[in-house]
Structure formats: C-alpha cells, structure tokens
Amino acid sequence: MIRAAAERLRAAGIDNPRHDAQLLMIEAFGDTRAALITAALAVVPAEVRARFEASVVRREAREPLQHILGWTGFYGLELKTDARALIPRPDSECAVEVALALVPEKGRLEIADLGTGSGCLLAALLANLPDAEGTGVEADPAAASLARENLALCGLEARASVFEGRWSDWTGWKTADLIISNPPYIPTRVIESLEPEVKDFDPAAALDGGADGLAAYREIIRLGGTYLKRRVPLVLEIGHDQRAAVLALLGAAGFTEMGHRLDLGGNDRCAWGLAPGRAN
Secondary structure, three states, X not given: OHHHHHHHXXXXXXXXXXXXXXXXXXXXXXXXXXXXXXXXXXXXXXXXXXXXXXXXXXXXXXXXXXXXXXXXXXXXXXXXOOOOOOOOOHHHHHHHXXXXXXXXXXXOOEEEEEOOOOOXXXXXXXXXXXXXXXXEEEOOHHHHHHHHHHHHHOOOOOOEEEEEOOHHHOOOHHHOOEXXXXXXXXXXXXXXXXXXXXXXXXXXXXXXXXXXXXXXXXHHHHHHHHHOOOOOEEEEXXXXXXXXXXXXXXHHOOOEEEEEEEOOOOOEEXXXXXXXXXXX
C-alpha cells in the first residue's frame, strides 16, 4: 500500500513521495515507524486502509502533509498545524538561533513575535528562555487562535499572550527586549508561481509582501527604529534574495551591528540589527 501510494504521489508531482506515504500510513496505523516495519507483511485492517486512502487522496490534491497529519515539529517542539497560519518550516529555525544568541541576558526578558501565525517562533524562544515572557502580535483572529492553542500545547500560556491587531496598534514596543518576525515577504506577482501547497493552502495575507515584497519590513523597521530601546535586537526572517534590501532598510533607520545568516539550504534567511534607541 505504501509503494502504491508513493507512485500516486510521485505522479502528482510531490517530492519525496515515499516519505510522505510512510508518514501517512504511520498516522493511519496509529503507531510508530518500528511497529509499522514489524507489521509490514500483515493484512492492513479495513479501518486503517480507509484512513490511509482518505489521506492519500488529500495529499494527491497537494494539500500540505502537515495539514493532513495535523502537526509538525519545530525547534524540538510539536505544534498543531492547519490552514489558519503558515506551516512552521525548518529554515525558520535559524531566526530562533540568531535571536537566542542576541538576547542581552538570559534572565527576565520581554520578547515579541510580530505576525506570530502558528506561534512557532514565540514558542521556541520561550521554551529556551525560561524566565522570559512574550507576546505574539497577530492581525488575523484565526491565526491568533492557533497561536494560543500552540502556546498552551507547549505549556507556555502562563508566560505568553497574543495581541490581536496591527503592529502599529501594539503598545509593547517601548518595553520589549527582543523582537522577532517572519513577516509576509513574497512579492505579489510571484505568489501564483509558488507550489500548490503554498499558494493554495497558506493564508494569502501571510504571504503577500506587496509589490516588491518589502512592505512589512518597511513598517516593522520604521516602528522599531522609532520606539525600541537602544540595542534591542530586531531579528527578521527574509526571502532568499532580500538580504541587501532589508539590511539597507535597517541601516537607514539607524540600526547597528547588522548581520545575516543562511538557512539549511544555503540561502539567505535571516537579517538583524540592534535598535538605535528611541528619541522620545
């Protein structure tokens, strides 16, 4: 059944089709990979066959694997995933690593994740900063609800909150000790050329970064340069071709000690700078 499903997924244009077929069978089987290997020559029970077939049909239609499974791993955490927000991706983990390296101290901190979506960045930071408190800022009520569920799932609800609204309406800029964000950064004209898993299933508002993909960066960097305390790190996930543009925006706003980092695939994925300090 796994081999046959893998062939169907390959025909549907899916990378790593056997990997996906195996994970879908494990989910339908309701046990571990080791148990599945042990049962490899057994007759598949009817209820498992039905669950597996239903999930394969969904994946053939290019619905993301993580939506079908209902979860994904991110920075050592298991998070709920569905159509309410972007799926946490391994490449985003580099932003977490940079943020953890830049925090001014490991004690009590106020951190914020702008456009928190699933809450993955905020959850990863709080899980590794046990004395920190954090806020996810999210304009979409559906995404905000998913972030709250994930923060609770990770046992972080006592140290985390989600503000529903725009970045400009959030009042925590002046007291934050660290800002992280994975904002929308895909140029509008590019969205239709993305893989079906992205363009057909990710929320459009979480993808569309305006005509040049930089609209969100301009707003976040302007607000950060105006209101953040001096030397507060601003860590931004970026598109693979946006390093120079984002670093230029940071520099023009007065940010110092700027840098960038590559993701697992060797692409530019993260840029940062330290705030100049607000004038008021």
